[in-house]
Amino acid sequence: MSLPKEARVVIIGGGILGCSIAYHLGKLGWGKDTVLLERKKLTSGTTWHAAGLVRASLYSESLTKLAKYTTDLYTTLEKETEQATGFVQPGSLSVATSEARWEEFRRGADMLQSFEVECIELDRAGVQEKWPLLNTDDVIGGIFYPKDGKCNPADTTMALAKGARMKGAKIFEDTKVEEVLVENGRAVGVRTPSGTIKAEYVVCAAGMWSREIGEKLGVNIPLHACEHFYIVTEPMEGMTPDLPVMRDMDQCAYYKEDAGKLLLGAFEPKAKPWGMNGIREDFCFDELPEDFDHFAPILEGAMHRVPSLQKVGIRKFFNGPESFTADQRYILGPAPELKNFFVAAGFNSIGIQSGGGAGMALAHWIVDGEPPYDLWEVDIRRLQPHMSRKSFLVPRVSEALGLLYAMHWPYRQFESSRNVRQTAFYEDWKAMGACFGEVAGWERPNWYAPKGVKPEYEYSYGRQNWFPYAAADVKATREGVALYDLSTFAKFLVVGKHAETLLQRLSTADIAQPGRAVYTQWLNEKGGIEADLTVFRITDTKFMVVTAAATAIRDWHYMKDHIQPGEEVELVDMTTSYATLGVMGPKSRALLSRITDADLTNAGFPFGTTKHIELGDARVRATRISYVGELGWELYIPAEFARNVLRKVLEAGADLGVRPAGMHAMDACRIEKAFRHWGHDIGIKDTILEAGLGFTCAFDKKVPFIGRDAVLSQKEEGRLGRRMVQFKLTDPEKLLYHNEPIYRNGQLVGLVTSANYGHHLGGAIGMGYVHNKAGVDAAFIAEGKFEIGVALERCQAQASLAPMYDPKSARMRA
Structure with missing residues (x-):
């Protein structure tokens, strides 16, 4: 198959994101006008060595919608394409060994239930039942997520690629993009050793190469690779396919059954940035040198959590690069500096989980001119130019990797790359x-x-x-x-x-x-x-x-x-x-x-x-x-x-x-x-x-x-089925942060969008949208009994459409 001279969309990068974007452009009717170019082989950068964890949730409503979409897609992808994906849903289990972590999990469960994500609170005995090999002596409790799963990342990517081809997309391996062509501030195509392709849109889904591609174009894509470690044991008694993925975030570790063996991965507190001097030209399915000393503290903690690890050998010690961003959130959307140039990169070790949803969202962004949800938290336009400088980025990603499993405290501040x-x-x-x-x-x-x-x-x-x-x-x-x-x-x-x-x-x-x-x-x-x-x-x-x-x-x-x-x-x-x-x-x-x-x-x-x-x-x-x-x-x-x-x-x-x-x-x-x-x-x-x-x-x-x-x-419709409402908790000791569920007469009606403590009003204050198909008006608010979920406890709240402080703004105008 020869390289076409024209395409509507050219995608740079054949990892799971690039293939997902091509697949979803096909679903939107653009398949025959889509070309994907991979510098080496599909999955050969980061995708091939990913752990393959798939969660049906993330830390906000919009990103959870994308995660749920991914899970739903992976349940049907194999049947649709007749290409194995290895996707199964044994669920996942997160265990807490500190009261602070337990509150974090419970607050998160409150939020996710409002997004219709199934999550089950477990006591110590329940945790033990889900994971019999676990040492639960210091475990307080856990949250079980039944819809979570795992897959084979390379196979899943191949299924997406096959699905894209079935819809007309053309995929070329061993075809490096040497230059993105620009005219009048607009991306208009790419140049490769095999020829030039004119295009209406160019998408950069090039993983850890994305920053370099953006730099040549004046596009800010602040990401950098870090070394990511896991080990795979010899076959291990008790490692059965029905075991859920397990996360012990207080010990910076995750556990996954892998064909009767145990895969143990780490998000250590201080990571090792990689590739500061660039990535060599022939990099393809490469592994990085082992660093057992760096991994040793994680393994020591794991032997406490799963004592039978002490009696089994290590079959594989793996170290491979993954790209991380300056603020732990991935990068998606149209580059502000260059028209018709889109980016999907920097997935911070959740690329497999995000592959389906992020690919779908970017495809819609290209075709419809807008994303399907409010994706500001991952929008490329949030990022500042200084974040791409190595002096800033290298220390920051070293911290950012570890923060994935660190306590997600309210108001937590980055410690690295400050005073910029x-x-x-x-x-x-x-x-x-x-x-x-x-x-x-x-x-x-x-x-x-x-x-x-x-x-x-x-x-x-x-x-x-x-x-x-x-x-x-x-x-x-x-x-x-x-x-x-x-x-x-x-x-x-x-x-x-x-x-x-x-x-x-x-x-x-x-x-x-x-x-x-x-x-x-x-x-x-x-x-x-x-x-x-x-x-x-x-x-x-x-x-x-x-x-x-x-x-x-x-x-x-x-x-x-x-x-x-x-x-x-x-x-x-x-x-x-x-x-x-x-x-x-x-x-x-x-x-x-x-x-x-x-x-x-x-x-x-x-x-x-x-x-x-x-x-x-x-x-x-x-x-x-x-x-x-x-x-x-x-x-x-x-x-x-x-x-x-x-x-x-x-x-x-x-x-x-x-x-x-x-x-x-x-x-x-x-x-x-x-x-x-x-x-x-x-x-x-x-x-x-x-x-x-x-x-x-x-x-x-x-x-x-x-x-x-x-x-x-x-306005002419005469009624609003969704309105912003202010809330005050009646218990002055309780605190709100945001993303807490709102209940009216026991029914879920909304979510807190922002919150703080009202020192003058004497209680925690939250704001959030209340939903009611028949309309939200003063009577609906006044006649309802409102509660807000705080760490799986429902707390009574006062509600008001008008500001509780100085509703007529007399003080500002004094």
């Missing part, structure tokens, strides 16, 4: 006792330690060590004045003759208001929320868009991609040009009035106003807006003046009790005020009316916003 990006205030906050967290590479104060206390996290599922300090920050914000470092906001100037036209087309609100900071959403054609941000009008032809650090790349490219041919618009990233200081609380006006001559009264500076003022020795843009629900200003300060302004603010507010406050306090305040957070409470599959944000919509603008017709259509 610092705000202008960093040294000041550090001197004041800040404990920093990281977002998009930025160091932000999450909380402040008083004198004599180390600014370090002590993790738990209970009240962590910073809890009382965050409570004090909230008190200062609600009663006095607190300072927040908001410098990590992304700040984009939008300049030009058609700047207003572009932003009106994108924004639900009317942003053509001189001197105003306007809160708005950007929607897609279906009314889903693509962005949640603020637009400042500076002049007739100059605007500033302010958005979150985490969504900076996504929002920049969303805006850029919507500039129409012939429109005169220039975008300028001003993020690092300005430090931003939030001065928040009822005493903020009194403080700022001491260091500016500007009129800060309600008449002189109404809520939503943005303008330049003289403040101390600097000219700053002061914007009266708040994410904490109090009177306050965001001060946009030229970076070189930032520390001077901070010093003046601290001096002026000393007798007012001014204090710095961290992000934990800000989040607690916004949760009390029921302010939404994009990526948790709102996203591309949530409509603006369901989210309770319809008040931002200006339906009569001269330039209609994208998604207007969809919003009007839903």
